[in-house]
Amino acid sequence: xxxxxxxxxxxxxxxxxxxxxxxxxxxxxxxxxxxxxxxxxxxxxxxxxxxxxxxxxxxxxxxxxxxxxxxxxxxxxxxxxxxxxxxxxxxxxxxxxxxxxxxxxxxxxxxxxxxxxxxxxxxxxxxxxxxxxxxxxxxxxxxxxxxxxxxxxxxxxxxxxxxxxxxxxxxxxxxxxxxxxxxxxxxxxxxxxxxxxxxxxxxxxxxxxxxxxxxxxxxxxxxxxxxxxxxxxxxxxxxxxxxxxxxxxxxxxxxxxxxxxxxxxxxxxxxxxxxxxxxxxxxxxxxxxxxxxxxxxxxxxxxxxxxxxxxxxxxxxxxxxxxxxxxxxxxxxxxxxxxxxxxxxxxxxxxxxxxxxxxxxxxxxxxxxxxxxxxxxxxxxxxxxx
Amino acid sequence: xxxxxxxxxxxxxxxxxxxxxxxxxxxxxxxxxxxxxxxxxxxxxxxxxxxxxxxxxxxxxxxxxxxxxxxxxxxxxxxxxxxxxxxxxxxxxxxxxxxxxxxxxxxxxxxxxxxxxxxxxxxxxxxxxxxxxxxxxxxxxxxxxxxxxxxxxxxxxxxxxxxxxxxxxxxxxxxxxxxxxxxxxxxxxxxxxxxxxxxxxxxxxxxxxxxxxxxxxxxxxxxxxxxxxxxxxxxxxxxxxxxxxxxxxxxxxxxxxxxxxxxxxxxxxxxxxxxxxxxxxxxxxxxxxxxxxxxxxxxxxxxxxxxxxxxxxxxxxxxxxxxxxxxxxxxxxxxxxxxxxxxxxxxxxxxxxxxxxxxxxxxxxxxxxxxxxxxxxx
Numbered sequence: 180x181x182x183x184x185x186x187x188x189x190x191x192x193x194x195x196x197x198x199x200x201x202x203x204x205x206x207x208x209x210x211x212x213x214x215x216x217x218x219x220x221x222x223x224x225x226x227x228x229x230x231x232x233x234x235x236x237x238x239x240x241x242x243x244x245x246x247x248x249x250x251x252x253x254x255x256x257x258x259x260x261x262x263x264x265x266x267x268x269x270x271x272x273x274x275x276x277x278x279x280x281x282x283x284x285x286x287x288x289x290x291x292x293x294x295x296x297x298x299x300x301x302x303x304x305x306x307x308x309x310x311x312x313x314x315x316x317x318x319x320x321x322x323x324x325x326x327x328x329x330x331x332x333x334x335x336x337x338x339x340x341x342x343x344x345x346x347x348x349x350x351x352x353x354x355x356x357x358x359x360x361x362x363x364x365x366x367x368x369x370x371x372x373x374x375x376x377x378x379x380x381x382x383x384x385x386x387x388x389x390x391x392x393x394x395x396x397x398x399x400x401x402x403x404x405x406x407x408x409x410x411x412x413x414x415x416x417x418x419x420x421x422x423x424x425x426x427x428x429x430x431x432x433x434x435x436x437x438x439x440x441x442x443x444x445x446x447x448x449x450x451x452x453x454x455x456x457x458x459x460x461x462x463x464x465x466x467x468x469x470x471x472x473x474x475x476x477x478x479x480x481x482x483x484x485x486x487x488x489x490x491x492x493x494x495x496x497x498x499x500x501x502x503x504x505x506x507x508x509x510x511x512x513x514x515x516x517x518x519x520x521x522x523x524x525x526x527x528x529x530x531x532x533x534x535x536x537x538x539x540x541x542x543x544x545x546x547x548x549x550x551x552x553x554x555x556x557x558x559x560x561x562x563x564x565x
Numbered sequence: 566x567x568x569x570x571x572x573x574x575x576x577x578x579x580x581x582x583x584x585x586x587x588x589x590x591x592x593x594x595x596x597x598x599x600x601x602x603x604x605x606x607x608x609x610x611x612x613x614x615x616x617x618x619x620x621x622x623x624x625x626x627x628x629x630x631x632x633x634x635x636x637x638x639x640x641x642x643x644x645x646x647x648x649x650x651x652x653x654x655x656x657x658x659x660x661x662x663x664x665x666x667x668x669x670x671x672x673x674x675x676x677x678x679x680x681x682x683x684x685x686x687x688x689x690x691x692x693x694x695x696x697x698x699x700x701x702x703x704x705x706x707x708x709x710x711x712x713x714x715x716x717x718x719x720x721x722x723x724x725x726x727x728x729x730x731x732x733x734x735x736x737x738x739x740x741x742x743x744x745x746x747x748x749x750x751x752x753x754x755x756x757x758x759x760x761x762x763x764x765x766x767x768x769x770x771x772x773x774x775x776x777x778x779x780x781x782x783x784x785x786x787x788x789x790x791x792x793x794x795x796x797x798x799x800x801x802x803x804x805x806x807x808x809x810x811x812x813x814x815x816x817x818x819x820x821x822x823x824x825x826x827x828x829x830x831x832x833x834x835x836x837x838x839x840x841x842x843x844x845x846x847x848x849x850x851x852x853x854x855x856x857x858x859x860x861x862x863x864x865x866x867x868x869x870x871x872x873x874x875x876x877x878x879x880x881x882x883x884x885x886x887x888x889x890x891x892x893x894x895x896x897x898x899x900x901x902x903x904x905x906x907x908x909x910x911x912x913x914x915x916x917x918x919x920x921x922x923x924x925x926x927x928x929x930x931x932x933x934x935x936x937x938x939x940x941x942x943x
Contacts, residue, residue: 185911191881223809437787
């Protein structure tokens with residue numbers, strides 16, 4: 180049966196036209212220019228890159244190739260020689276004697292050749308076996324790194340690193356008691372909705388969405404969204420309100436999303452609970468999952484506010500990783516995000532702040548400084564774009 | 566007694582030696598040599614494979630052992646793919662019919678600034694190919710018409726060059742059950758784009774990376790790319806350059822390097838990929854294209870002589886292609902199910918017509934048997 184026809188020429192012409200139109204509409208490419216091959220390779224040679232690092236990263240291993248084995252094998256047969264003589268007069272005789280000797284020595288040389296051949300084949304087999312095992316090691320390394328992250332998190336949730344058994348408690352009940360009402364949380368998060376107006380086509384994911392307050396705000400703004408939450412009770416609670424909340428680990432859930440498929444990634448009051456390595460990984464994965472221009476918001480406790488340590492930070496025993504705003508911004512930029520900004524929120528109640536005593540200008544300045552140090556906003560967020 | 570002697574003489578007359586630098590199943594040259602052995606054995610020839618290394622379970626003898634056969638006038642089929650001093654010397658001293666299977670030699674320029682060893686090996690390989698091309702006694706079996714043209718330019722007599730595609734493992738792959746663990750792992754997130762080929766400087770990985778980044782720019786979505794293929798640690802500079810490209814282009818999370826796979830894993834990789842993209846800059850034939858054809862994976866490729874020839878006129882081979890055009894072609898194939906179906910059908914039809922085992926076997930025997938007969942080996 181003949182295959183259905185494909186008018187390839189017409190199709191390619193059509194694609195050329197469409198490509199030109201798209202490029203005109205989008206403007207010039209913003210991709211970094213291609214590095215000149217020769218110049219880049221010479222620069223790398225000057226940097227003397229490690230011989231194994233890129234190789235290990237790239238997965239498989241092959242130490243020798245056919246050409247090197249060929250060279251070894253070419254030497255394997257000691258009898259494989261040309262006979263000649265440079266003596267013009269007796270040359271023929273010399274060559275004949277050499278040939279005769281070669282014939283006499285043939286049994287010995289053949290045994291030597293067989294031994295050499297076996298040795299070369301053993302090298303080849305060893306090389307294959309080594310390559311195979313290195314391959315396995317490379318793959319397992321990735322799995323072990325993932326497991327370490329999970330293990331660190333389990334241990335970390337319990338508090339001290341040297342306690343082998345994780346300590347658990349009803350975190351949902353704890354949050355109900357101390358995080359504040361849903362209305363209060365919604366009011367705190369409302370300021371972030373503006374980053375998703377107009378709504379992206381792709382969904383926004385709320386990592387560690389808790390009771391789903393931000394998902395509700397996004398829904399009201401017409402932004403497609405879903406959330407990830409580890410606590411079963413929280414998931415059930417959010418679902419009863421019609422929210423799309425999936426149960427699981429935030430990093431695992433994010434890794435399973437196709438690359439470039441998200442319009443936004445947000446995470447409120449989560450990273451202070453994670454080991455640093457996991458936060459770094461989470462940011463890198465978020466970068467790859469966001470479409471170009473997609474927005475990232477990561478909110479955490481503002482460690483620049485000293486009262487925060489006395490209140491929000493200390494009250495929650497599962498806090499483990501304070502992150503200075505400049506540190507978090509640096510990590511976000513390292514993950515490849517652009518246009519980063521710091522947004523502060525959660526002002527301390529005015530009646531807690533120090534009041535200046537008297538009219539003395541110096542006292543007033545000092546009180547203002549102390550207020551700034553003690554009662555800076557309790558939260559901050561890094562807002563950035565892919 | 567006389568009948569035993571005549572039978573023995575007949576057997577000795579019908580011997581053929583196949584010389585290959587390294588014999589490994591799954592490798593293009595290795596598969597081709599094994600296919601030739603099968604085809605000739607079916608026709609009653611006594612065929613022996615000689616190699617300098619490879620998988621010992623494939624039952625080859627060392628190349629050095631070929632000497633006595635070749636000095637006895639046994640016809641030799643020599644696989645030319647790279648520098649192979651030992652095999653080259655043996656062939657030059659052979660007294661019988663000499664047939665060279667040309668897989669082409671990757672030009673040395675690709676290895677400049679990457680590996681001095683490989684530059685040297687490529688230069689010597691090219692010189693050996695050239696010397697053989699100038700030898701009027703050598704008959705050629707080229708893997709593609711592009712190879713045949715090159716050989717004629719090097720001095721080979723066009724009348725002594727036959728074009729026969731290489732024996733390939735595509736049908737074996739289709740028969741082998743895909744690796745279950747790999748299938749489960751990759752089917753969860755199928756690859757948008759697959760490429761199969763060693764991570765060598767001629768295989769176009771840098772172009773492929775740029776196309777993937779361009780796709781993200783044009784369509785706001787990242788391509789999930791899987792790369793299958795071995796690499797050599799002596800190319801660490803090249804691997805480092807690829808790693809840098811990947812980071813610079815923001816492709817960190819979207820390119821997965823799978824390394825060398827077993828046949829069952831490779832089958833799984835094809836089954837869990839939506840498209841094969843080939844941006845290779847130099848190929849003598851490019852076997853993965855026919856594997857994709859047999860396994861129903863549509864192909865998008867940039868124009869390169871042997872690639873266009875292997876894929877044929879009904880395939881999506883883009884000449885003078887910009888990164889934008891390739892990205893757009895990928896998008897069209899991914900989105901347009903009818904187009905995908907037509908491409909896959911056209912590829913399957915071409916495979917059945919030109920690259921299936923029985924077809925390759927017929928064209929190989931049609932090229933080789935007359936030569937063997939003339940050499941008194943029938």
